Amino acid sequence: MIQSIDWSLVDWSRAQFALTAMYHWLFVPLTLGITWMIAMMETIYVKTGDPEWKKITQFWMKLFGINFAIGVATGIIMEFEFGTNWSNYSWFVGDIFGAPLAIEGIMAFFMESTFIAIMFFGWNKVSKKFHLAATWLTALGANLSALWILVANAWMQNPTGTTFNPETARNEMTNFWDVLFSPVAINKFLHTITSGMVLAAIFVIGISAWFLLKKREVRLALRSITVAAVFGLLASVHVALTGDGSAKQIAKVQPLKLAAMEGLYQGTDEAGLVAIGILNSKEKREAGDVFAFKIEMPKLLSWMAYGDPKSFVAGINDYKNGNPEQGILSTPEKIQRGKVARDALAQYKNARAAGDVARTDSIKTLFQDAAFKESYFRYFGYGFMDDVNYYLPNVPLTFYSFHIMVILGFGFMVFFALILFFTARGEMQDRKFWLRLAPWIIPMAYIASQSGWIVAELGRQPWTIQDLLPTVAAVSKIDAGAVMVTFALFAVTFTVLAIAEVSIMLKAIKNGPKNHGGTK
Amino acid sequence: MGGRILAVTTRILNFYIDGFRNMSSWGRSVWIIILIKLFILFAVIRIFLMPDILKKNFKTDQERSMHVLENLTQNQQL
Numbered sequence: 365m366i367q368s369i370d371w372s373l374v375d376w377s378r379a380q381f382a383l384t385a386m387y388h389w390l391f392v393p394l395t396l397g398i399t400w401m402i403a404m405m406e407t408i409y410v411k412t413g414d415p416e417w418k419k420i421t422q423f424w425m426k427l428f429g430i431n432f433a434i435g436v437a438t439g440i441i442m443e444f445e446f447g448t449n450w451s452n453y454s455w456f457v458g459d460i461f462g463a464p465l466a467i468e469g470i471m472a473f474f475m476e477s478t479f480i481a482i483m484f485f486g487w488n489k490v491s492k493k494f495h496l497a498a499t500w501l502t503a504l505g506a507n508l509s510a511l512w513i514l515v516a517n518a519w520m521q522n523p524t525g526t527t528f529n530p531e532t533a534r535n536e537m538t539n540f541w542d543v544l545f546s547p548v549a550i551n552k553f554l555h556t557i558t559s560g561m562v563l564a565a566i567f568v569i570g571i572s573a574w575f576l577l578k579k580r581e582v583r584l585a586l587r588s589i590t591v592a593a594v595f596g597l598l599a600s601v602h603v604a605l606t607g608d609g610s611a612k613q614i615a616k617v618q619p620l621k622l623a624a625m626e627g628l629y630q631g632t633d634e635a636g637l638v639a640i641g642i643l644n645s646k647e648k649r650e651a652g653d654v655f656a657f658k659i660e661m662p663k664l665l666s667w668m669a670y671g672d673p674k675s676f677v678a679g680i681n682d683y684k685n686g687n688p689e690q691g692i693l694s695t696p697e698k699i700q701r702g703k704v705a706r707d708a709l710a711q712y713k714n715a716r717a718a719g720d721v722a723r724t725d726s727i728k729t730l731f732q733d734a735a736f737k738e739s740y741f742r743y744f745g746y747g748f749m750d751d752v753n754y755y756l757p758n759v760p761l762t763f764y765s766f767h768i769m770v771i772l773g774f775g776f777m778v779f780f781a782l783i784l785f786f787t788a789r790g791e792m793q794d795r796k797f798w799l800r801l802a803p804w805i806i807p808m809a810y811i812a813s814q815s816g817w818i819v820a821e822l823g824r825q826p827w828t829i830q831d832l833l834p835t836v837a838a839v840s841k842i843d844a845g846a847v848m849v850t851f852a853l854f855a856v857t858f859t860v861l862a863i864a865e866v867s868i869m870l871k872a873i874k875n876g877p878k879n880h881g882g883t884k
Numbered sequence: 885m886g887g888r889i890l891a892v893t894t895r896i897l898n899f900y901i902d903g904f905r906n907m908s909s910w911g912r913s914v915w916i917i918i919l920i921k922l923f924i925l926f927a928v929i930r931i932f933l934m935p936d937i938l939k940k941n942f943k944t945d946q947e948r949s950m951h952v953l954e955n956l957t958q959n960q961q962l
Contacts, residue, residue, distance in 0.1 A: 868910060
């Protein structure tokens with residue numbers, strides 16, 4: 365077990381990473397989603413030749429450009445943090461992160477920078493069709509960039525297609541396709557990009573509604589709302605479907621996260637899904653009185669997790685104390701197994717230091733043995749801490765974030781359906797309540813989007829890599845004060861940049877479609 | 885062949901130069917922000933505040949792997 369842990373170092377490093385990731389994620393979903401709508405609008409322009417559609421395309425392209433410019437390179441700070449604050453982690457993951465991130469970097473550079481330049485500088489300089497192709501390729505490039513990041517993230521949630529090499533102390537890729545096409549990665553990618561589409565559709569509707577309220581740019585606003593409502597409704601249905609797929613994957617590979625998402629302490633057959641609930645205090649929850657209030661839909665959690673309304677869904681206590689009937693190991697048992705794996709690694713290190721080649725070869729073979737990997741190494745991360753509670757995620761944060769995301773997600777679906785209904789009946793301009801409400805839905809979309817990542821990342825705590833590397837072992841041994849200083853610096857920088865973005869964005873919205881595009 | 889490559893390169897360069905020269909005011913504003921941000925990121929944060937610890941402290945991959953092995957097995961009872 366790790367002794368004399370500097371918890372302030374671990375906590376500040378986590379806080380700093382969370383701050384950076386959440387700030388980065390303010391910009392990404394709009395970029396992912398709005399590029400598709402811009403491409404659709406430009407396609408209509410090219411098909412119809414109607415200059416109003418060109419104006420509409422250029423207006424949204426301007427807002428995309430502002431968002432893209434302010435957000436660009438904010439993700440690189442996370443890579444800096446890997447090297448500085450999480451050096452054990454960044455070494456341990458080996459080429460699993462290196463390969464996808466290198467592909468992402470090359471794709472982002474060649475696809476996005478080339479085609480974005482054509483999008484903004486190419487009006488009247490390249491043919492209409494070539495420009496349209498560049499716009500579609502920008503959308504495709506941006507979303508494919510996200511693919512590689514999400515593949516890397518999915519591997520951390522469910523390490524697959526790799527093997528640990530004690531000689532290098534790194535995980536090495538054994539099957540690239542297993543990493544790329546892991547069901548967790550596919551669901552995560554689809555769920556993430558479609559949630560970006562929903563956010564972007566809400567953004568377009570909200571701003572268009574503001575124009576309608578101000579009785580400005582009416583044609584632009586009505587046409588934009590039509591495109592965004594159709595796009596948003598389709599995307600929100602897809603978000604729900606991929607969310608269901610993600611839940612099934614979580615049930616399989618991170619069942620403790622699922623239990624935390626639902627505040628399920630005691631496993632049960634025919635488990636109900638809590639639609640709305642208020643959790644009791646930690647003491648009460650651990651004593652079995654979990655909810656102060658809840659509305660539950662019977663059997664739905666069993667169905668959502670395993671596709672069978674009668675199936676057993678394990679609770680937090682089942683993972684903490686074990687449930688032999690369901691074949692679930694207790695956390696103390698996993699801790700023991702993790703220690704065996706750490707012990708083998710320690711012996712390897714000592715044999716290597718002593719130059720005992722026979723011993724190092726024999727232990728290296730052990731780490732390649734399927735039975736050892738399945739029974740011991742897969743619990744390697746449990747060997748770092750003796751406290752059972754350390755391995756439990758923050759239940760209230762995970763539960764509330766999940767429910768905020770889901771409730772808002774279904775709310776957005778209804779919102780798009782209503783907007784589409786009013787638009788189809790030609791009543792959108794007269795629906796003052798909805799026009800006033802629509803701009804306020806934009807921050808709701810950002811809250812839902814951030815909540816999704818809180819579920820994904822906090823729900824899997826304490827792991828940086830599921831079951832293999834907890835945060836206490838992943839963190840670099842540096843001065844906690846230095847992390848606090850950079851945290852404060854980032855907080856100030858991010859706030860200034862966010863204010864700059866909002867100011868430029870608001871000014872661009874107020875100006876409307878004049879001064880469009882990237883050039884005069 | 886060489887002349888054709890040069891012509892294409894010149895056209896591409898002119899495309900970018902024209903684009904930047906005729907950029908609108910909002911385009912200039914965001915480019916200023918991008919440049920300031922990149923300067924802060926790479927010239928300040930990367931160099932002075934957030935170095936790659938393993939690259940900075942160890943010369944070879946073998947030394948780095950030994951260091952991480954040491955960290956991963958620290959205090960483990962043998």
